[in-house]
Amino acid sequence: MAGLSTASPVETILDKENFTLEELLDEDEIIQECKALNGRLINFLREKNTVKQLIQYIVEEAPVDAEKQRTFKFPFIACEIFTCEVDIILKALVEDEEVWAFDGPVILLLDPERPHGTLLAGYFSKVVVCLLLRKTTPLMNYIRVSLILFSNQLSDFL
Numbered sequence: 001m002a003g004l005s006t007a008s009p010v011e012t013i014l015d016k017e018n019f020t021l022e023e024l025l026d027e028d029e030i031i032q033e034c035k036a037l038n039g040r041l042i043n044f045l046r047e048k049n050t051v052k053q054l055i056q057y058i059v060e061e062a063p064v065d066a067e068k069q070r071t072f073k074f075p076f077i078a079c080e081i082f083t084c085e086v087d088i089i090l091k092a093l094v095e096d097e098e099v100w101a102f103d104g105p106v107i108l109l110l111d112p113e114r115p116h117g118t119l120l121a122g123y124f125s126k127v128v129v130c131l132l133l134r135k136t137t138p139l140m141n142y143i144r145v146s147l148i149l150f151s152n153q154l155s156d157f158l
Helices: 009-015 021-025 030-035 039-045 048-059 068-083 087-095 105-109 118-134 136-157
Strands: none
Touching: 009 021, 009 039, 021 048, 021 068, 030 039, 030 068, 039 048, 039 087, 048 068, 048 087, 048 118, 068 087, 068 118, 087 118, 087 136, 118 136
């Protein structure tokens, strides 16, 4: 029976004409496939819209009436995808200007007026530590520029 193999559930989802990120996040083998550098999966995960959706799962609290997957599983899996340290996914994250913009999801997480759960804060910090370790220069450049822009806005306000 040599040569018999079955497609992974992730591949089965990727083979579908119209699939969603949520279908992939709900699949138990997604992290394993990500670490195995499944090319089709990695190419999907590095797309700008996908990166934006993944980071939103980490920084935006789920609605009160959301399903458990949206509240717990999807943010966890999104965090794990970023912390798998797949270079091309981290590069897509750190280079996405919309994610890091002043009105983007990352900055909104840092807003003290918004409610923050400890679960998502933990996932966010785990991703930031990964970026600091693997994408130090781009992340520090972003922080430096953001501090300059923030101080300029603050001085205009005062």
